[in-house]
Amino acid sequence: MSKIAVIITDYFEDSEYTEPVDAFTTAGHETINVGLEAGAVVKGKKKNTPVTIDKAVTDVSQKDFDALLIPGGFSPDNLRAFDAPVAFVKEFMASGKPVFSICHGPQLLITADVLRGRKVTGYKSIIQDIKNAGADFQDAEVVVDRNLVSSRQPGDLPAFIRESMKLLP
Amino acid sequence: MSKIAVIITDYFEDSEYTEPVDAFTTAGHETINVGLEAGAVVKGKKKNTPVTIDKAVTDVSQKDFDALLIPGGFSPDNLRAFDAPVAFVKEFMASGKPVFSICHGPQLLITADVLRGRKVTGYKSIIQDIKNAGADFQDAEVVVDRNLVSSRQPGDLPAFIRESMKLLP
Numbered sequence: 001m002s003k004i005a006v007i008i009t010d011y012f013e014d015s016e017y018t019e020p021v022d023a024f025t026t027a028g029h030e031t032i033n034v035g036l037e038a039g040a041v042v043k044g045k046k047k048n049t050p051v052t053i054d055k056a057v058t059d060v061s062q063k064d065f066d067a068l069l070i071p072g073g074f075s076p077d078n079l080r081a082f083d084a085p086v087a088f089v090k091e092f093m094a095s096g097k098p099v100f101s102i103c104h105g106p107q108l109l110i111t112a113d114v115l116r117g118r119k120v121t122g123y124k125s126i127i128q129d130i131k132n133a134g135a136d137f138q139d140a141e142v143v144v145d146r147n148l149v150s151s152r153q154p155g156d157l158p159a160f161i162r163e164s165m166k167l168l169p
Numbered sequence: 170m171s172k173i174a175v176i177i178t179d180y181f182e183d184s185e186y187t188e189p190v191d192a193f194t195t196a197g198h199e200t201i202n203v204g205l206e207a208g209a210v211v212k213g214k215k216k217n218t219p220v221t222i223d224k225a226v227t228d229v230s231q232k233d234f235d236a237l238l239i240p241g242g243f244s245p246d247n248l249r250a251f252d253a254p255v256a257f258v259k260e261f262m263a264s265g266k267p268v269f270s271i272c273h274g275p276q277l278l279i280t281a282d283v284l285r286g287r288k289v290t291g292y293k294s295i296i297q298d299i300k301n302a303g304a305d306f307q308d309a310e311v312v313v314d315r316n317l318v319s320s321r322q323p324g325d326l327p328a329f330i331r332e333s334m335k336l337l338p
Contacts, residue, residue: 001182002257011243017248074180074243074246077243077246077273077295078294080294081292081293081294104246107294110297110301111294111296111297113297123250124250125246125247125249125250125276125280127280127299128302129276129281129298130278130304132279132298132301132302132303133298133301134301141269
């Protein structure tokens with residue numbers, strides 16, 4: 001089964017963490033919470049869902065994982081203020097392994113400058129940022145472009161989870 | 170004295186509202202809180218500072234004001250998910266009246282597509298978005314480009330307030 005890194009920090013969109021993680025683990029996959037500090041407990045934006053960080057992003061490599069999940073909310077913007085999460089996402093995209101991005105997830109991909117020419121979707125507020133980053137923005141519940149699966153918002157979670165599961169090795 | 174619109178919603182950076190507003194009102198200017206719904210009370214991100222919205226953005230025009238303040242935090246991203254705040258910021262920039270943007274403030278300016286060729290600064294996490302929007306990003310405590318005054322973060326507030334005050338009619 002697959003080892004899936006979940007890159008996350010405070011103010012994540014609760015359901016965009018809990019629902020994919022529940023689906024992946026129920027299917028027998030393993031998820032590892034990767035954040036700024038191992039052992040820290042980060043909280044969701046709406047429901048204060050607590051998530052314990054398993055590994056600091058400075059202590060891991062894409063080689064340790066089979067796929068990457070980027071939940072939305074304000075977590076991606078908080079993470080991209082630091083160099084290490086941006087470098088981690090950049091090496092993950094370069095590896096060609098599956099990357100699952102929902103809502104504000106593309107903010108990390110934009111700062112990593114890995115969206116040029118890629119088909120992608122994301123939350124309404126960041127549409128202009130996605131277009132300015134050279135991506136081909138699509139207004140759809142889920143967009144699959146080779147290794148990259150993306151969705152717009154919590155309402156798209158069923159389609160997002162369905163298409164992400166198909167790419168897990 | 171000047172009438173200054175403050176465009177704001179939940180999760181604003183507390184000090185980026187309170188400090189400029191205190192400085193402007195102490196100098197005899199008037200500030201009007203413009204948001205999504207008149208009468209609503211929005212809250213700051215760190216200290217839950219309550220701010221009552223005086224006017225709905227759908228009920229005002231740039232003609233009603235002499236200048237615009239855009240506090241940061243996650244307020245600008247929350248606002249740009251709606252068309253009316255983006256249109257208001259766009260007409261304000263087109264008017265040539267002073268616009269004061271700090272931290273995540275440029276997110277509203279990016280979605281309004283008014284930064285091409287402009288010198289501007291903003292919070293570290295959105296540097297790539299500012300560059301992708303065609304702006305000339307500058308890493309300085311305050312940047313003044315004609316009517317547009319911008320700063321990076323709360324630590325820049327003294328310089329931000331000083332340069333903003335100089336442009337008030």
